[in-house]
Amino acid sequence: MSAPGAFYITTPIYYVNDSPHIGHAYTTLACDAVARFMRLDGQRVHFLTGTDEHGQKVDKAAEARGMDPQSFTDEVSQRFRDLVAAMGFSNDDFIRTTEERHKRSVQELWRRLVDAGEIYLGSYAGWYAVRDEAFYAESEIRDGKAPSGAPVEWVEEPSYFFRLSAWQDRLLDWYDANPDCILPESRRNEVISFVRGGLQDLSVSRTTFKWGVPVPGDDDHVMYVWLDALTNYMSAVGFPDEQSELFRTFWPADVHVVGKDILRFHAVYWPAFLMAAGIEPPRRIHAHGWWTNEGQKISKSLGNVIDPYELIDRYGLDQMRYFLLREVPFGNDGDFSHAAMVRRMNSDLANDYGNLCQRVLSMIGKNCGGAVPQPGELTADDRELLGTAENLIDTVRAQMERQASHQALESIWRVIADANRYVDSMAPWALRKTDPERMATVLYALAETIRHLAILTQPFMPGSSEKILDLLNVERRDFTALGESGRLAPGTTLPKPAGVFPRYVEPEAGA
C-alpha cells in the first residue's frame, strides 16, 4: 500500500460526454467520506478525482454539439469541478486526461509495455460499443447488443494488441494472494470466474478517429481510451517519475472505488497492464452498486436522471450525504425515493441525532448558566455511556478500512440511541430541583458523548458536525481528541444553542 501513514483513494474519472448526475456524485461522496475519515485519523491522504476526456464517445458528443473536442471537454470538465465544489468534496487533486502530465505518463507506460514485449501490431475485426468504450466477443452479443444493452458496431482496423491472454494465471495468483483486492466478495467471485474462463488479447489502439493520446512512434494510432484512462491514477502521483516523493508515498493506490459497470477494466486489465510493465498493482478495487430512481433505472431517455443540485437545494447537503451513505450497504444496488429520503431526514437526523443535541444543549443553556457543567462522581450508568462513546472509534475504524460507511453510520447511530435512552432514564429535567449536582453530572456525560459523536460524524456530514462542535466550543476535532485527552473543560462558556437538523416539511401545494 501507500507508505505507512499514507493513504491513496481514487474515484473513476468521469466521461465528459454529459453533465454530472447522482451516480457520479455518489461515487465521489463514498470516497470523500473515507478520505476525510483517514485524515482525521492521522493519515496523509491523497484523494483523486477527475475527468476522462478522450475516445470516440466524447468525440461524438463534441461533434453533436458542433464543438471541437478540446473546447467541449473544457466546458464539461468544468461542470464536474463545479459539482466537487457544490458537494464540498475534499479531493486533493483533479486530473484531466487531456493534461500534459497525463499524456506523458500514458506514453511512458506504453513504451514500457512495448519494451517488455507485451504489445504487438495486428488487426482487429469485431464488435465495439461506443457507449461502453468496450470490445465484445461474438459470443457476448445478444439481439445485436452488448451485455450492458449498449448498441454495438462492427470495427475492422489495424490495431496494437496487449498480450492479455498471457496474464490469466498471474492474475488468478494475484487474486488468490490478496483476498481483499476486490470487494465485495460477490464481485470478486465474478471477476475470478471471468478470468478462469480464458482471456483474449486486448486491442489497445484505434485508427478510425484522432481524439486520443498518440501511440509513441506511430501517429496513425491513438491509444484505446481505457488504457489511457486507467493510467490517470498513476499520472496524478507523478508517474513516470517513480522517485518523486508523491509516487513513493502514494503508489500503489490503496483503493480504487468504482461502479460495478467498470469493475472488469479495473480488476482485470489494469493489474495486468501494471504487472506487465513491472509496476505494483493497486491494493484494492471496491465496486459499488447502482442507484435507481423510485424503483426505475436511471436514464436520459426516461427523463428521470437525478440532478445532485436539486437534492442539495431540496433536502440540504449533509442530509443528502447522510442518505446516500446510510441507505444502501456499500456494494449493493440502491433506490432513491423521496419518501425514504424524508424518513432518514426526519427520523435519523431530526429525531435521533438532532433531538439529542438540542435537548442536551438547551438544558445546559438553561440550567447550567450556558457553560459546560461540573460533573460529580460518575455512576456505573454514566461510565457505561462514556465508555461506549469512547470505544466507538475502534469499531468505526475497522468498518472504514473496508469503505463501509453504512456500517460506520449504523454503529454511530447505536450510540445515539443509547444516549437518547440514557436521557430518558436519567430525566435530568426532573433532577434540576431534586438533585442539581446529579443533573450536572448527567448533562456532562451527555455533552461528552455528543462531542464524540460529532467528531465521528465529521467525515459523513462535515458542515453539521462542525456546527455541533462549535456549539460545544470544541477546538481539537481530529481523532486524537477522542477519549480523555480532549475532555470538555467544566466552566467553558458555550454559545447559545441552535437546531442543527431541521425536519423536512412538504411544501404547501401550489407553493
Ligand code: ME8
Ligand atoms: O465509466 N449508480 O465514466 P462514466 C451508481 N470514464 N453509480 C453510478 C451510476 C448509477 N446509476 N451511474 C454512474 C466511465 N455511476 C469511465 C471511467 S476510470 C479509469 C474511467 C458512477 O462517466 C459509477 O461510479 O460512465 C460508474 O462506475 C461511473 O459513474 C461511470 O462514470
